[in-house]
Amino acid sequence: MLGSTLLSILIVSSIAATLAAGLVVSERFLADYGPCKITINEERELTVQGGKPLLSMLTAEKIFIPSACGGRGTCGLCKVKVLEGARAILPTEEPYLNKEERAAQVRLSCQVKVKNDLRIQIPRELFSIREYITRCTRIRDLTHDIKLFRFQLVEPATMDYIPGQYVQLQTPAYEKSPTPVYRAYSIASDPAEKGIIELIIRLVPNGICTTYCFNHLKEGDEMRFNGPYGSFRLSDTQAPIVFIAGGSGMAPIKCILHHMKNTQNQREAVYFFGANRVRDMFMVEEMRQFESDLANFRFVPVVAKPQEGETWNGQTGLVTQAVQRDVTNGAFCEAYLCGSPGMIEASIKVLNELGVTNDRVFYDKFA
Amino acid sequence: MNLSAEIGEAFVVFIAAIFTQNILLAYFLGLCPFIGVSREIKAAFGLGLAVIFVMTCTTSLNWVAYHLVLVPLGLEYFRFILFIIIIAAFVQFVEMAVERYSPLLYQQLGVFLPLITVNCAIFGAALFMVIRNYSFVATIGYAFGSGVGWFLAIMAMAGIRQRLANDRIPRGLQGPGITLILAGLMALGFIGFAGVLQGR
Numbered sequence: 001m002l003g004s005t006l007l008s009i010l011i012v013s014s015i016a017a018t019l020a021a022g023l024v025v026s027e028r029f030l031a032d033y034g035p036c037k038i039t040i041n042e043e044r045e046l047t048v049q050g051g052k053p054l055l056s057m058l059t060a061e062k063i064f065i066p067s068a069c070g071g072r073g074t075c076g077l078c079k080v081k082v083l084e085g086a087r088a089i090l091p092t093e094e095p096y097l098n099k100e101e102r103a104a105q106v107r108l109s110c111q112v113k114v115k116n117d118l119r120i121q122i123p124r125e126l127f128s129i130r131e132y133i134t135r136c137t138r139i140r141d142l143t144h145d146i147k148l149f150r151f152q153l154v155e156p157a158t159m160d161y162i163p164g165q166y167v168q169l170q171t172p173a174y175e176k177s178p179t180p181v182y183r184a185y186s187i188a189s190d191p192a193e194k195g196i197i198e199l200i201i202r203l204v205p206n207g208i209c210t211t212y213c214f215n216h217l218k219e220g221d222e223m224r225f226n227g228p229y230g231s232f233r234l235s236d237t238q239a240p241i242v243f244i245a246g247g248s249g250m251a252p253i254k255c256i257l258h259h260m261k262n263t264q265n266q267r268e269a270v271y272f273f274g275a276n277r278v279r280d281m282f283m284v285e286e287m288r289q290f291e292s293d294l295a296n297f298r299f300v301p302v303v304a305k306p307q308e309g310e311t312w313n314g315q316t317g318l319v320t321q322a323v324q325r326d327v328t329n330g331a332f333c334e335a336y337l338c339g340s341p342g343m344i345e346a347s348i349k350v351l352n353e354l355g356v357t358n359d360r361v362f363y364d365k366f367a
Numbered sequence: 368m369n370l371s372a373e374i375g376e377a378f379v380v381f382i383a384a385i386f387t388q389n390i391l392l393a394y395f396l397g398l399c400p401f402i403g404v405s406r407e408i409k410a411a412f413g414l415g416l417a418v419i420f421v422m423t424c425t426t427s428l429n430w431v432a433y434h435l436v437l438v439p440l441g442l443e444y445f446r447f448i449l450f451i452i453i454i455a456a457f458v459q460f461v462e463m464a465v466e467r468y469s470p471l472l473y474q475q476l477g478v479f480l481p482l483i484t485v486n487c488a489i490f491g492a493a494l495f496m497v498i499r500n501y502s503f504v505a506t507i508g509y510a511f512g513s514g515v516g517w518f519l520a521i522m523a524m525a526g527i528r529q530r531l532a533n534d535r536i537p538r539g540l541q542g543p544g545i546t547l548i549l550a551g552l553m554a555l556g557f558i559g560f561a562g563v564l565q566g567r
Binding site for chain 1: 410445
């Protein structure tokens with residue numbers, strides 16, 4: 001009985017092993033395209049063993065192209081320009097490329113396999129994306145569910161980023177997740193402090209990354225993140241600015257305000273900060289400080305529903321109502337929004353009514 | 368049974384697999400790529416052809432492996448594992464070969480091959496082939512017919528969805544939601560074929 005069981009296992013295993021061996025051999029002969037040279041932006045050359053997708057080749061070389069789906073061709077984020085050496089566009093790429101992109105030779109890097117020498121072009125800012133090892137130096141409570149985390153960069157020691165950009169924080173494996181998880185947080189610190197990154201994080205009930213940061217991360221711990229990413233940034237026009245952001249959405253706005261202060265920016269700006277209750281309001285003193293440091297900046301905190309016993313002498317109601325009351329020159333303004341998709345949609349609607357056209361509305365949506 | 372009778376039988380099985388026992392619309396197998404890749408006729412066409420090819424080849428291979436290896440050894444209960452391994456290895460091999468030797472074919476068809484490896488319609492066809500005790504010729508007819516049936520279903524769905532692209536669909540139903548409803552309606556339509564081949 002035991003003998004026949006073992007024999008049957010042996011037979012099936014040997015069939016599987018034969019098939020596997022056949023695949024390994026054919027991979028050796030069929031899928032080996034020899035060394036290929038990838039030229040990036042005409043200035044950097046990589047020599048890699050051909051046969052794998054461009055995206056994973058670049059990641060292996062520590063060049064991080066944003067990708068949300070992990071190379072399955074379903075998110076359409078990993079776009080790069082392939083100037084020379086690529087075959088025709090694959091059917092898997094077609095839904096993600098519009099006419100202009102096709103004309104500009106944009107491709108999805110997860111679908112382009114490296115089989116010969118390639119000349120590619122990637123946005124300069126992606127070049128500076130890399131992994132950073134940091135040490136958490138301070139954790140400060142802002143409200144009952146929002147904290148400010150301050151990180152000292154260790155390796156590399158400084159980061160060049162554009163105010164408004166974000167990093168992807170790596171949560172190490174712990175009881176809530178068996179593998180490391182990445183989540184995006186906007187940089188909130190003063191860009192003049194090149195070795196410091198501050199993040200404003202709101203506790204998401206049951207969130208893997210936020211629970212780790214709130215319950216496990218201690219001052220002095222090592223954390224890793226990669227970045228910087230994102231195209232949310234201040235334009236270089238002179239149009240009056242309307243910032244709208246509540247909760248942890250303050251992060252990129254605060255960073256932009258630091259930058260405006262550092263560069264002596266004289267633009268007229270008003271920041272509407274919406275909170276549900278008075279206890280959700282934070283960093284008001286810092287914002288008042290910006291009012292005196294910047295020539296034409298106003299901070300408008302709005303509380304939706306002050307509870308009994310809470311003292312509040314500012315504006316009340318929805319933040320969008322405050323915008324409606326306050327903004328009179330909508331036809332000239334640029335708006336910068338950061339927050340939940342619902343809040344952003346409601347704000348865009350109100351801004352449109354006030355005469356701010358969509359090409360002058362910039363936003364950073366929390367997914 | 369002589370060969371011409373077997374071919375006649377295979378032909379009936381072939382027609383039945385396309386219409387009355389359509390693997391997608393009667394058994395709802397292979398739904399994931401059906402919903403995922405039916406946004407455009409062009410992509411649906413490539414995927415459908417790939418399914419026809421892989422279904423016909425792997426089911427025939429699996430027939431050989433089942434009747435010439437497993438049955439003589441009395442190891443029929445291992446068929447689940449063996450079928451999966453054979454399908455995966457075959458698809459992998461074909462993808463590599465096509466990519467190497469025919470970039471044009473890879474362009475049209477090859478990119479869809481990895482999607483099919485884990486397609487339950489392929490595995491389902493191999494299991495039905497065992498359950499229904501088809502001969503080798505009938506198996507080829509059945510597998511080819513199942514592939515053609517799947518191809519027809521996804522082409523029809525892609526055609527409908529391309530038209531839907533300009534329609535106002537309630538937000539909650541956009542994408543997979545309306546696609547599943549359409550698939551249900553198409554399945555109802557295919558019930559109409561049931562009387563054509565009664566008793567088969």
